[in-house]
Amino acid sequence: MTFNKILDISIKRIKQNRKRNLILIVPLCFLLIILFSINMIIYSVSSQIENIQNSIELRTINGISYNQQNYNQILENLQSIDHIQMIADQYEQKVIAVETCENLKNSFTDGYIKIKPINTKTCPEVISGRKISETDRYVIILPSKIYANSNFRDYTNPISENEYINGETLLNKKISIKFTPDNTNSFEKEFLVVGIYDSQKYNNTKTPYVPIQVIRELNKEINYIPNYFQLQITVDNISNVEETLRLLDEKNIISKNNLEKEAENTLANNISKTEYNISQSLNLSIETMEIIKKLIIFLFIISLIILLFVLLTTNINKSYLQTSELWILKVEGYTNKDIQKITIIENIFLCIIGILISIIIFILLHYIINFAIENILQIDTLNLNLKLNEIKEQIYYFSQIPQKINPIFIIILSICVIIIEAINTFIINHRILRNKNSIF
Amino acid sequence: MSKIKIVNGYKEYIKNKEKIEVLKNINFKFELGKLYGITGASGSGKTTLLNIIGTIDKFSKGTLFIDEIDISSLSDSQKANLRMKNIGFIFQSFYLNKNLTIEENIMQPMYINENYDKIRRKKRTEELINLMGLDKRKKHLPKELSGGEQQRVAIARALANKPQIILADEPTGNLDEKNQKNIFEILKQLSKNNKCVIIVSHSEKIKNYADIMLNLEEGILKTNDV
Numbered sequence: 001m002t003f004n005k006i007l008d009i010s011i012k013r014i015k016q017n018r019k020r021n022l023i024l025i026v027p028l029c030f031l032l033i034i035l036f037s038i039n040m041i042i043y044s045v046s047s048q049i050e051n052i053q054n055s056i057e058l059r060t061i062n063g064i065s066y067n068q069q070n071y072n073q074i075l076e077n078l079q080s081i082d083h084i085q086m087i088a089d090q091y092e093q094k095v096i097a098v099e100t101c102e103n104l105k106n107s108f109t110d111g112y113i114k115i116k117p118i119n120t121k122t123c124p125e126v127i128s129g130r131k132i133s134e135t136d137r138y139v140i141i142l143p144s145k146i147y148a149n150s151n152f153r154d155y156t157n158p159i160s161e162n163e164y165i166n167g168e169t170l171l172n173k174k175i176s177i178k179f180t181p182d183n184t185n186s187f188e189k190e191f192l193v194v195g196i197y198d199s200q201k202y203n204n205t206k207t208p209y210v211p212i213q214v215i216r217e218l219n220k221e222i223n224y225i226p227n228y229f230q231l232q233i234t235v236d237n238i239s240n241v242e243e244t245l246r247l248l249d250e251k252n253i254i255s256k257n258n259l260e261k262e263a264e265n266t267l268a269n270n271i272s273k274t275e276y277n278i279s280q281s282l283n284l285s286i287e288t289m290e291i292i293k294k295l296i297i298f299l300f301i302i303s304l305i306i307l308l309f310v311l312l313t314t315n316i317n318k319s320y321l322q323t324s325e326l327w328i329l330k331v332e333g334y335t336n337k338d339i340q341k342i343t344i345i346e347n348i349f350l351c352i353i354g355i356l357i358s359i360i361i362f363i364l365l366h367y368i369i370n371f372a373i374e375n376i377l378q379i380d381t382l383n384l385n386l387k388l389n390e391i392k393e394q395i396y397y398f399s400q401i402p403q404k405i406n407p408i409f410i411i412i413l414s415i416c417v418i419i420i421e422a423i424n425t426f427i428i429n430h431r432i433l434r435n436k437n438s439i440f
Numbered sequence: 441m442s443k444i445k446i447v448n449g450y451k452e453y454i455k456n457k458e459k460i461e462v463l464k465n466i467n468f469k470f471e472l473g474k475l476y477g478i479t480g481a482s483g484s485g486k487t488t489l490l491n492i493i494g495t496i497d498k499f500s501k502g503t504l505f506i507d508e509i510d511i512s513s514l515s516d517s518q519k520a521n522l523r524m525k526n527i528g529f530i531f532q533s534f535y536l537n538k539n540l541t542i543e544e545n546i547m548q549p550m551y552i553n554e555n556y557d558k559i560r561r562k563k564r565t566e567e568l569i570n571l572m573g574l575d576k577r578k579k580h581l582p583k584e585l586s587g588g589e590q591q592r593v594a595i596a597r598a599l600a601n602k603p604q605i606i607l608a609d610e611p612t613g614n615l616d617e618k619n620q621k622n623i624f625e626i627l628k629q630l631s632k633n634n635k636c637v638i639i640v641s642h643s644e645k646i647k648n649y650a651d652i653m654l655n656l657e658e659g660i661l662k663t664n665d666v
Contacts, residue, residue, distance in 0.1 A: 016537070016540055017539050325535075325537060328537075330496065332524060332552070333601070335517050338520075
């Protein structure tokens with residue numbers, strides 16, 4: 001029998017047996033949606049862990065004090081630690097106390113930004129344009145989504161989409177930034193936007209980066225003389241922050257105790273203490289996320305086993321329901337091979353339909369849940385009870401994790417479902433067609 | 441020339457490591473234009489014999505000839521082709537596709553017959569519907585029909601590809617007296633139209649219609665005078 005004929009008969013059978021098809025499609029869709037959701041959570045959590053580990057700001061340790069005598073010795077010691085990616089003079093940041101940019105203003109924001117210095121090693125990965133080079137001067141790297149506003153926002157009043165500016169629209173254009181280092185001084189400088197980094201990946205919508213040499217030049221322009229001497233280091237990975245602090249302590253450069261002791265006295269150490277605590281708490285949150293991830297992976301494996309079981313049992317039910325039909329086909333002159341091909345193609349089609357329905361429902365559910373979360377966050381719960389506020393806070397933090405799904409996973413899972421279904425159909429039908437007592 | 445010829449037919453099963461002889465030394469010729477009735481106690485091998493004649497099963501020893509062709513020499517697809525064009529099956533439980541209309545059920549066996557294109561399929565279906573008196577029922581589903589009507593649909597389906605051999609396994613087993621008579625008359629009429637009709641039945645009425653009565657007793661086929 002030709003393939004076209006088999007295909008034609010398979011499609012006819014699908015159209016004829018709508019109710020029976022549901023035996024396979026409904027449980028398949030249900031389980032696939034669960035598996036897609038679990039995969040999305042695993043993938044999102046993993047991406048978030050990766051994002052945190054990649055975030056430059058959270059890998060930074062400030063407040064490494066030095067004096068003119070021991071500078072070289074401290075620098076040498078720092079350079080001997082493998083995990084340290086970048087060493088910079090911290091005082092150089094002092095020039096950039098308050099900056100505003102007219103180009104980053106809109107009707108909802110005042111253009112307030114927080115510039116940070118980078119060198120070629122610490123430049124974030126760009127999604128458009130290019131990174132900075134050694135020779136660059138008045139260039140700037142912007143986030144893909146910019147929130148340039150002095151108004152502090154958190155879960156109680158989240159930033160709405162229209163408050164953001166799209167960084168891509170400013171690529172290769174010049175923007176003017178007004179520096180206000182103190183109450184009497186202010187000056188403007190033009191910067192060329194050379195690159196755009198992923199604001200979602202770096203979890204940062206507020207920080208443009210400029211070459212550190214520019215900050216040095218600006219310091220000179222305003223005759224700024226630093227009143228303390230400290231170094232700032234960037235660790236290669238957030239999971240190595242703890243280890244780096246231990247090594248710093250070992251080399252008598254910095255210790256947690258010293259840091260905490262001095263923290264009360266100097267502004268710089270206050271900063272370092274805060275930064276360190278952020279790193280530490282993030283490490284804890286990564287650990288928590290890792291535990292959640294493991295739990296979800298366990299759930300995922302259980303769901304996969306259930307999927308396999310459901311696929312097998314629903315197919316057995318469906319096949320035995322059509323025992324007489326298969327035998328009638330046989331007595332009408334279909335060969336066993338023809339019957340196998342017809343039923344396998346029929347079930348593969350049903351699986352494909354099930355997979356497509358699952359993907360559509362999954363996407364719809366995803367939008368509905370996000371829409372619900374957005375609306376919950378808009379509710380003013382401040383005047384309501386504390387419990388509701390706590391729930392809202394948790395929802396806010398949850399919503400901050402970028403939701404991602406791995407398309408390769410969907411493709412692999414779909415192929416596996418189709419292969420399992422085809423093999424299963426073949427085995428069951430082989431048994432049915434061998435047992436003559438099932439009809440005569 | 442006989443349509444079906446069985447030479448030294450022998451069939452055995454192995455069940456729980458025990459050998460069960462179902463058919464022993466069967467020698468018989470079935471001819472066109474005759475209605476054969478096969479009776480016998482339950483488990484005497486009637487259905488097994490019908491399956492073998494229908495090329496669904498095969499003898500452990502011995503040979504089945506249909507139109508002088510040794511069936512054991514045919515491949516699966518050749519046997520399927522022979523079944524499609526030469527043999528029509530009728531069952532006690534009708535086995536109609538409950539999701540298809542009467543018309544679609546009758547049309548189904550013609551899908552794989554290269555002699556039937558869409559127009560000829562439609563024409564042949566109309567013929568069979570008229571023949572079985574189902575004109576007003578053709579758009580109905582099987583569940584909307586009486587048992588007798590369903591069996592007439594099953595007969596029409598068995599006749600779709602114009603087979604010369606009709607094998608009926610207890611065709612009246614689920615029917616009342618009136619419908620039993622009706623079905624036997626249809627099958628008798630078919631045999632008169634130069635078809636070889638073989639009916640396995642427990643019904644005593646078969647004797648009124650059969651040209652030749654056969655009895656299977658402990659695997660041995662005996663001819664009874666009608």
